[in-house]
Amino acid sequence: MALVIYNTLTRKKEEFVPLKPGRVHIYVCGPTVYGHPHIGHAKSYISFDAVVRYFRYLGYRVKYVQNITDVGHLTDDADEGEDKILKKAREEKLDPMQVAEYYTWSYFDDMQALGVIRPDISPRATGHIIEQIELIKVLLKKGYAYEVNGNVYYDVTKFKDYGKLSGRKLDELMAGARVEVNPEKRHPADFALWKRAEPGHLMRWPSPWGEGYPGWHIECSTMSMKYLGETFDIHGGGIENVFPHHECEIAQSEAATGKPFVRYWMHNNMVTVNGTKMGKSLGNFITIKEALKKYTPHTLRYFVLSSHYRSALDFSDEALTAAEKGIDKLLATVKNLLKALGNAGEVSDFTPPFSPEEFRKRFEEAMNDDFNTPRAIAVLFDLSRELNAYLNRAEALHKPFLEEVNVLYQQLGGEVLGLIPKDLKVDTGAELQGSIEKIIQITIDIRNELRKEKMFKLADRIRDRLSEIGIILIDKPEGTTYEFKETES
């Protein structure tokens, strides 16, 4: 089955055909860096991380660009109000670029913690002022924009396709306008490409229209086309950006180049907390840093990927606790596998108890269907049940077979979903832990002597106390083993 993607532009699932064979050019709207990233960012970027990882798994050469917005987004009204970064800078008495830099790194740190692979290019808006001015000049020259008092606006009535992504019509936009009409605009839906800097405005650049700063949609058009070409494969972002942000991007880009801008538009759904939207300006958001105090990165990743990217995800402690149990179960199985791999050998006339390739196929079918990660995860659980059953019942284990299964976990659960760490600890003989392990072994030996003497109360106390510090004893007919409780990666 071919890879299909739900395209917001056509509202249908469409087979993915790259513009250049074997390559994927993808742009995803990045964060505005004026605060610590929250779990909504986590959902968005983990989802697209899985998309990019899957393309790479399929063998595509991917060029993944994600902007860092360090200027330009305003606090309230489209054209009035104060730049969010400037606001933060004033509140914290910092240079705006200090604010942007600080939160850019906060973002990178959190993404790394969540196992999100860095985009190939993370262009900053302030680093592309010249290119943005050039694009605005083209739009003016082609008659799609007009200047008033050092402000440049895009004339939406000139672009006949305006509304094709979001399904909106200009007259409807007028009727529903909640914002006071800016008298400088010819049409209420016109949007700013360049804003004149008032005296005292800290972030300002010279331009043909005087000192000012770019509007909020122009950076994405500029930077995506600069690095990916005038037409590229995929543009992703949050569903709330369909209108106006992405609609405006299309208007700017296609007006300037006369070519289709993006072939597949992908939009991920929102995170809600207790059923209501989480937004930066609502102040009810949970930062990734807060979430990571309570849950492991793998739990958060698993939680995000266990629902589809186009579904809304409700964040609650119950759901996260269930997710934690789920991912622990998956990781426990992989650990069992790694342990078994240690004592496995060659079994003559071996008959495979199940077909690993069958599971790979099912996994790929799920991912090919618009990146259906919940279904893909379900396949991994089905595989786990088969594997555990084999590990339990087989008296002699066939090493090549276990290795094949291990590769499957590493590729599907590891490389693609980022749920299974490459260096998963198998709780045996790590050098650093050598002496600790000897001590545990001594404790176990003594406890087993107690058990032989039927002094179970004391034996259980030893097990309970060890359990309190995260060492779990497992009594089997062949003897006692132990493992460290999974707390991190």
Place this chain on the structure above:
RNA sequence: GGCGCCGUACCCAAGUGGCUAAGGGGGAGGUCUGCAAAACCUCUAUUCGCCGGUUCGAAUCCGGCCGGCGCCUCCA
């Protein structure tokens, strides 16, 4: 007011015209165990918000209603 999405078991969540409605969590029982833990096995929705309609056949398509959410203002 306009546009759009969603409602599947106790919870989370796939499935969107036809074999037994995935998977995870939780719960019940069992194998194993001195007891546990882990793992495995069995059970836990004759039914998919409600009401009509289309169809040989619908959770899936159409219409209406009820409920929840999002966008139309910066937001992932």
